[in-house]
Amino acid sequence: MSEIKQERVGVYVCHCGSNIAGVVDVVDVANWAAEKLKHQGVVIAREYKFMCSSLGQELIEKDIKELGLTRVVVAACSPHLHEKTFRTAAKNAGLNPYLVELASIREQVSWVHTDKAVATEKSKAVVSGAVSRVIENVPLEELKVPINPNTLVVGGGIAGIQAALEIANAGFHVYLVEREPSIGGHMAQFDKTFPTLDCSACILTPRMVEAGTHPNITLLTWSEVEKVTGFVGNFNVTIRKKARCVKEELCTGCGICEEKCPKKVIDDVFEAGLGYRKAVYTPFAQAVPKYPVIDKANCTYFLKGTCKACEKFCPTGAIDFNQQDELVNVEVGNIILATGYDLFDARRVSNYGYGRLPNVFTSLEFERLSNAAGPTNGNIVLRDGKTTPKSVGIIHCVGSRDKNFNNYCSVICCMQGLKFAHLVHERTGATVYNFYIDMRTAYKAYDEFYQRVLEEGTLFVRGKVAEVTDAGRNEREKGKLIIQVEDTLAGKQRRIPVDMVILSSGLQPRADAKEVGKLFGISCSTDGWFTEKHPKLDPVATMTEGIYIAGCAQGPKDIPSSVAQGAAASARVLDKILQKEVALEPVRASVDQEMCSGCRICNGLCPFNAISFLEDRMVTEINPALCQGCGTCVAACPAGAISGTGFSNEQILAQIDGLLLRNIEPVEA
Amino acid sequence: MTENFEPTIIGFTCNWCSYRAADLAGTARMKYAPNVRLIRMMCSGRLDPTFVLRALSGGADGVMITGCHPGECHYIEQNYKALRRYLLLKRVLKGMGIEPERVKLVWASAAEGAKFASETTLFVEEIRKLGPLNWGKPTERLDDLQEEISKTEEVPA
Numbered sequence: 001m002s003e004i005k006q007e008r009v010g011v012y013v014c015h016c017g018s019n020i021a022g023v024v025d026v027v028d029v030a031n032w033a034a035e036k037l038k039h040q041g042v043v044i045a046r047e048y049k050f051m052c053s054s055l056g057q058e059l060i061e062k063d064i065k066e067l068g069l070t071r072v073v074v075a076a077c078s079p080h081l082h083e084k085t086f087r088t089a090a091k092n093a094g095l096n097p098y099l100v101e102l103a104s105i106r107e108q109v110s111w112v113h114t115d116k117a118v119a120t121e122k123s124k125a126v127v128s129g130a131v132s133r134v135i136e137n138v139p140l141e142e143l144k145v146p147i148n149p150n151t152l153v154v155g156g157g158i159a160g161i162q163a164a165l166e167i168a169n170a171g172f173h174v175y176l177v178e179r180e181p182s183i184g185g186h187m188a189q190f191d192k193t194f195p196t197l198d199c200s201a202c203i204l205t206p207r208m209v210e211a212g213t214h215p216n217i218t219l220l221t222w223s224e225v226e227k228v229t230g231f232v233g234n235f236n237v238t239i240r241k242k243a244r245c246v247k248e249e250l251c252t253g254c255g256i257c258e259e260k261c262p263k264k265v266i267d268d269v270f271e272a273g274l275g276y277r278k279a280v281y282t283p284f285a286q287a288v289p290k291y292p293v294i295d296k297a298n299c300t301y302f303l304k305g306t307c308k309a310c311e312k313f314c315p316t317g318a319i320d321f322n323q324q325d326e327l328v329n330v331e332v333g334n335i336i337l338a339t340g341y342d343l344f345d346a347r348r349v350s351n352y353g354y355g356r357l358p359n360v361f362t363s364l365e366f367e368r369l370s371n372a373a374g375p376t377n378g379n380i381v382l383r384d385g386k387t388t389p390k391s392v393g394i395i396h397c398v399g400s401r402d403k404n405f406n407n408y409c410s411v412i413c414c415m416q417g418l419k420f421a422h423l424v425h426e427r428t429g430a431t432v433y434n435f436y437i438d439m440r441t442a443y444k445a446y447d448e449f450y451q452r453v454l455e456e457g458t459l460f461v462r463g464k465v466a467e468v469t470d471a472g473r474n475e476r477e478k479g480k481l482i483i484q485v486e487d488t489l490a491g492k493q494r495r496i497p498v499d500m501v502i503l504s505s506g507l508q509p510r511a512d513a514k515e516v517g518k519l520f521g522i523s524c525s526t527d528g529w530f531t532e533k534h535p536k537l538d539p540v541a542t543m544t545e546g547i548y549i550a551g552c553a554q555g556p557k558d559i560p561s562s563v564a565q566g567a568a569a570s571a572r573v574l575d576k577i578l579q580k581e582v583a584l585e586p587v588r589a590s591v592d593q594e595m596c597s598g599c600r601i602c603n604g605l606c607p608f609n610a611i612s613f614l615e616d617r618m619v620t621e622i623n624p625a626l627c628q629g630c631g632t633c634v635a636a637c638p639a640g641a642i643s644g645t646g647f648s649n650e651q652i653l654a655q656i657d658g659l660l661l662r663n664i665e666p667v668e669a
Numbered sequence: 670m671t672e673n674f675e676p677t678i679i680g681f682t683c684n685w686c687s688y689r690a691a692d693l694a695g696t697a698r699m700k701y702a703p704n705v706r707l708i709r710m711m712c713s714g715r716l717d718p719t720f721v722l723r724a725l726s727g728g729a730d731g732v733m734i735t736g737c738h739p740g741e742c743h744y745i746e747q748n749y750k751a752l753r754r755y756l757l758l759k760r761v762l763k764g765m766g767i768e769p770e771r772v773k774l775v776w777a778s779a780a781e782g783a784k785f786a787s788e789t790t791l792f793v794e795e796i797r798k799l800g801p802l803n804w805g806k807p808t809e810r811l812d813d814l815q816e817e818i819s820k821t822e823e824v825p826a
C-alpha cells in the first residue's frame with residue numbers, strides 16, 4: 001500500500017436544505033468518511049444544512065484554525081457554483097485556496113438519482129475520490145495579469161448602445177461593432193413603443209448620436225468580428241471593415257448620391273421588404289453614422305461596369321469604387337455581445353398564409369406600415385398601397401409556445417399585439433380582433449395598457465387560430481380573409497372575416513448565433529439563445545470570463561429589459577477594468593527539463609503555441625503566459641516530463657483510486 | 670448473474686462541455702443510471718490513456734470519456750487528439766483481450782444535459798451486458814501496458 005500521508009483533512013457534507021439530504025443520507029456519508037477515510041487523514045467529517053451560508057463557511061474556517069486542517073473537502077453542489085466560495089473561506093482561515101476540493105453530490109447524485117441507498121453509496125465514492133485527490137493537491141498561487149481597459153461591444157441595437165455609452169461615460173474606450181450600415185437595431189424600425197407609446201425615433205436617435213460622437217467610442221459599422229484570440233483581460237480581435245466605397249473623411253452625408261442613384265432595391269432589412277432603397281444608401285434618415293454604403297451586389301457599376309452616377313454628383317468626391325475591405329486589429333480586455341434577435345419566419349406556419357395571402361402582414365411589416373417615416377408615410381393600408389382596412393385580425397404567439405416551432409414565450413408579442421390594436425384603432429377606426437392563447441402583460445404599466453386597449457373597444461378572442469384562408473363560404477366572407485378559431489371562452493368555433501391579418505411573430509436567436517457563440521467561446525441554450533452564467537444571479541455573464549451578453553441575444557425581452565442588461569453588462573466590465581488585474585486559474589503545464597528526452601512529441605500539440613523547443617539544449621519549454629492549461633501535452637509526454645498544476649497525474653490517479661474505493665482501509669477480519 | 674450485476678463506471682469529463690452537461694442534467698432533474706462516477710479535467714485532451722487503464726485495473730467495468738463536440742473544444746482542437754488516443758487505446762485493449770467496448774467516447778455540449786443522461790444510461794446497459802471485467806493482478810499488467818503505450822508515438826496534428 002502507498003505510504004500514508006500526514007495531511008489533516010476535513011470533510012463537510014452539505015444538506016442543501018432537502019436538495020441533497022432528501023435523497024442522500026448525509027449523516028451516514030459523514031460518519032462513513034470519518035471512519036473509513038481516517039487512515040487517509042480525515043480528522044473531522046461534519047454535515048450541515050447549508051455549507052455555503054456564512055455559518056457553514058465559518059465552520060470550515062474554525063476547523064482549519066482549531067484542528068489544524070491542511071486539506072478540505074466539501075461535498076455539496078457543482079464546483080462551478082461554489083468552488084470559489086469555499087476557496088475563499090479557506091483563504092480567510094489562512095489555508096491555500098487550492099487545497100480545497102468539491103465533491104458534487106447534488107448535480108451528480110441527489111438531483112439525478114432517486115434510490116436513497118444507491119445515492120448514499122455513490123456519494124461516499126464521490127467523497128472518497130475527492131479526499132484522495134485533495135491530498136495530492138499542492139498550494140498554488142493565482143496568476144495575475146493586467147487588464148486592458150478597452151472594451152469591445154458587438155451589436156449596435158439599444159442594448160449594445162446602452163452598454164457602450166455607460167462604459168464610455170465612465171472614461172474608458174469602447175469599440176462598437178455593428179454589421180449593418182447604421183446602429184439602432186430593431187428599435188429604429190418602430191413607430192411607437194409600448195406601453196407608453198412614445199415615439200421610438202425620438203428616444204432612440206439622441207442615444208445613437210451620442211454613441212456616434214462620443215470621444216471614447218470608436219464606431220465600426222458595416223463591420224464584423226472575424227477572429228478572437230486571448231482571454232479575459234487580453235483579447236485580440238480582428239474586425240473586418242467592409243468596403244463602404246465611400247470615403248468617410250470626405251463624405252458630408254448630404255445624400256445626393258442616394259438621390260441620383262438610378263438603382264432601386266427592395267429593402268429586406270430595414271423596411272422589412274415593404275419599401276425600396278437605392279444601391280448606395282443609408283438605411284434611414286437618422287442613420288448613425290451618416291455615411292452611406294454602396295451595396296456591391298446591386299450596384300450597376302459593379303454589375304455592368306458603367307453608371308458611376310453617384311461619383312459624378314458627389315460634391316466632395318467621396319465615392320471610391322476601389323475601396324477594399326480593411327482588417328482592423330484591436331486589443332480589448334472585455335467583450336459584450338448584444339447581437340439581438342431575428343424575427344420568427346411566419347412562412348413556416350403555412351396555415352396562416354403569410355407569403356401566399358397578400359394581406360397577411362408580419363409584425364415588422366406592420367411597424368414599417370405604421371411608421372410616419374415608412375413606405376406609406378404611416379398610412380395603415382392593404383398590400384395594394386391604398387385601401388384602408390375596415391377590420392383587422394391580430395394573431396398572437398405566432399411561432400412561440402408551440403412545440404412545432406419554438407417552445408418558449410417570446411415575451412413581447414402580447415404587448416406588441418396590443419400596441420398594434422391601439423394603432424389600427426386610432427388611425428383607421430377599423431374593428432380590431434386580437435386572438436390570444438393567454439394574455440401576458442406582466443411588468444410595469446403593461447396591464448394598464450391592456451385595460452386601455454380593452455376600453456378602446458378592441459375585441460378579444462381567446463383561442464389558437466387554426467387557419468387563415470381566403471376561401472369564403474358566403475357573401476359575408478367573400479373577398480375577405482377568414483380567421484378560423486375555436487373561441488375557448490365561449491366554447492364554439494368561429495369564422496371571422498377581416499380585411500387584414502397581422503401576425504405577432506415571435507423572436508428567435510440570430511441565424512448565426514451558434515457560429516458567433518463559437519467565435520467568442522460561449523455556448524447557446526437548446527433554444528439557441530446565448531447561455532448566461534447563472535439564470536437568476538448572473539444573467540449577463542457567461543461561462544467564459546471576460547465575455548458578457550446583453551439584450552435579446554440572451555433571450556426574448558422588451559426594450560426596458562434590454563437597456564437594463566446593457567447597463568448591467570457594462571457595470572460588470574467596469575468592475576473588471578477598475579480591478580486593473582485579473583486572477584487566472586493557475587492551471588498551467590510545465591516541463592521538467594531534467595526529464596525531457598527531447599523527443600518533441602509534445603511540440604506540435606499546443607494550439608496556443610505555448611510549447612517551444614530549445615535547440616541548443618535539446619529540451620522543450622512551455623511559456624506559462626501562453627499556456628491555457630488544457631493538459632494535452634501533459635497526457636502526451638512519454639517521459640512524464642510535463643506536469644500540469646491543478647490537474648496533475650498524481651491528483652487524477654488518486655481520484656480514480658478513491659472513486660473505486662481502493663483507498664479504504666482493509667477491514668480487519 | 671449478469672442480470673443483477675451493477676457495473677462501476679468511471680467517467681472523464683471536460684470542464685467546459687460535458688461536465689456542464691452533467692451539471693445541466695442535475696439542474697433539470699433528469700434521471701440516469703447511478704453507476705457512473707465522474708472526474709473533471711480541463712479538456713478531453715488531458716486524458717492520458719493510463720488513466721483509463723488505472724480505472725479498469727482498479728475495479729471499474731467501463732470507462733466513459735466525454736468532451737466537447739468536434740470543432741467546439743475550448744482549446745480549439747484538443748478533442749481531436751483525444752479522439753486519436755481513444756482509437757489507439759481501443760486497439761491496445763483489444764490486444765490485451767479486453768472488450769474495447771468497455772471504453773466509450775461521447776461528445777456532449779454544455780447544453781446537452783439530456784444527451785449526457787441518456788448516453789450514460791445506455792452505456793451502463795452496454796456494460797451490464799458485457800458483465801464484470803474482473804481484471805486480475807492489476808498492478809503488474811498496468812506496468813506492462815504503461816510501457817506499451819509510451820512506445821506508441823503521437824501522430825502530430
Ligand SMILES: Cc1cc2nc3c(=O)[nH]c(=O)nc-3n(C[C@H](O)[C@H](O)[C@H](O)COP(=O)(O)OP(=O)(O)OC[C@H]3O[C@@H](n4cnc5c(N)ncnc54)[C@H](O)[C@@H]3O)c2cc1C
Nearest residue numbers: 155157158159179185186193194339340341551552558559
Ligand atoms: C415588431 C416588434 C415590435 C416591438 N415593439 C416593442 C415595443 O414597443 N416596446 C418594447 O419595449 N419592445 C418592443 N419590441 C422588442 C424590442 O425590439 C427588443 O427588446 C429590442 O430591440 C432588443 O434590442 P437588442 O439591442 O437586444 O437587439 P437588436 O435590436 O436586434 O439589435 C442587435 C444589433 O446587433 C447587430 N448585430 C447582430 N449580429 C451581429 C454581429 N454578428 N456583428 C455585429 N453586429 C451584429 C444587428 O444588426 C443589430 O443592430 C418589439 C419587437 C418586435 C419584433
Ligand code: SF4
Nearest residue numbers: 596597599600602637
Ligand atoms: S514530449 Fe516530453 S520528453 Fe518529449 S519533448 Fe515534450 S516534454 Fe520533452
Ligand code: SF4
Nearest residue numbers: 606627628630631633
Ligand atoms: S497544457 Fe495545453 S495549452 Fe498548455 S502548453 Fe500544453 S498543450 Fe499548450
Ligand code: FES
Nearest residue numbers: 683712736737743
Ligand atoms: S475543452 Fe472540452 S474537449 Fe477540450
